[in-house]
Amino acid sequence: MRSKSATAAPEIEALIALLAKVPGLGPRSARRAALQLLKKKDALMLPLAAALAEAADKVGACSRCGALDTQDPCALCANPERDDGLICVVAEVGDVWALERAGAFRGRYHVLGGVLSALDGVRPEHLRITALLERASAAGVREVILALAATVDGQTTAHYLAERLQPLNITISRLSHGVPVGGELDLLDDGTLFAALQSRRST
C-alpha cells in the first residue's frame, strides 16, 4: 500500500531511504541516484548490487592492524617488503588509505578505531590499544609513529598511548604540526602558526 506522501513504489522509497544514509548523499541526491540506478539497471544497478554483495561478503577487518581487506591478514600486513620495525598508529581506516596515497610510509599500520573523547564517551577500552601494546612489544619493533589528528582529542590519545608505550623502550614519534605544503603564512590561523613555530627545526 502506497502512502499519500510517497511518490514512488515502496521498494523505490526504501532504496532512496538507504541511499540517503550514504555519506555525501542527502534525500534529494539519493532520489537522483536511485533514479539513475533504475534507468541504468544493467549497466549500473546490477553490477553495483553485485559489488555491494561481494564486498559485504568478503571484506572484513584485519586481525593484526584493523584495516579493511578481503584477506586476513590484510595485504599491507602480509607484504614481506614492508618494514616490521615501524608501526604507524592511525585513528581510522581512512587514515591508512590517506597515508598509502602519499606513499611516504613503508612500515606497518595499526588502526585504533577512533580517538579518546570526553564528549563522545570514548574510553581506552573502546579502542584497539591492548592489541597495539602487544604488537609494539614484539621483537624487532623499533619505532611507533603516532599519526593522530592535531586536535585536543587526537593529541590526548597520542599522549595516552605514548605513556603506555614508554616502558617498551622503543622510539615513539608523532607527525609534526605546522605550515601545510603550499600554505601562505598570512592565510594561516594563529594556532597553526604557533604550532609551526613551536616545532621549527634548524636547516
Place this chain on the structure above:
Amino acid sequence: MEWTDHAIVLGARHFGEGKLVAEVFSREHGRYGGVVHAGRKNQPILQAGNVVHCGWKARLSEQLGFFHPLELAEPHATKLLDDATALAGLSSAVALIRGAAAERQAYRQLYDALMVLIEAMPDSEIWPALYTRFELGLLAALGYGLDLTRCAVTGENQGLAWVSPRTGRAATYDAGAPHADVLLKLPAFLVDTQAELQPGDVADAFALAGHFLERRVFDHKGEGMPEARRRLIERLGFAGRL
C-alpha cells in the same frame, strides 16, 4: 534572538555531514550550543579551550540556533597540544563545565576562573593547584560551595585543616583530630593564598573537591564523574605532580 560575546569552546561534534554542533561557554550567556558549518576554517577553531569571538542567532530563543560569526581569539588548545598533563587538565575542566553547568545560565565568576586556569596552564608548576581552586569555584557557582572560612566547632578562622564530608564545613586541626578517619584533609593553600604548597596538597585538594563534586553534582544527575577528570589525576600522578 541573538547575542555576541567572547566564549571558551567546550567542544564540537558532527551534525550530519556538513555541519557541527558546537558548544561554548560565554561569560554573559553561559553554556550555549549552536550549529556551525564544518570545514577547514571552523574545525581548528572549535578545539576545546580555544577562546572565540562568536555571535549566536536563532529565530526563537528555544531553538538550537547557529553561531555566526565565529572567530578565533586565543588558540589556547593549540598551545597546549604538546603538554600531556596540561591537555588532560584542559579536557577535565571542560568536561566538568559541560557536565555540571546549566545551559544558558551565566556563571561570570566561573568563566573568569576557567579563563585564569587556561591562561596559567603553560606554567606547569602552578596550574594543578589552580585547577583544584577552579573545582571549588565550580561547586560554589552551582550553589554547593564549601564553608572554609571558620571552624564549624570552635568558630576559629586559623589552623583550619579538615572538612566534614557531610556538611562541607571546615574544622581546625585540634577540633577535627579525633575524627580524622572520616574527615577530608583541607590543604592550607585552599584557605590561605600565601601558603606554600606542600607535598600531597594537590592530591588532598583533588580528593576534597572530587568528594563533593561526585556527591552533590554528578550523583544527583545520575552520572559518574567525567572520565577526563580521572585521566587528569592519573596523568598528574604519572608526572609526579600530585
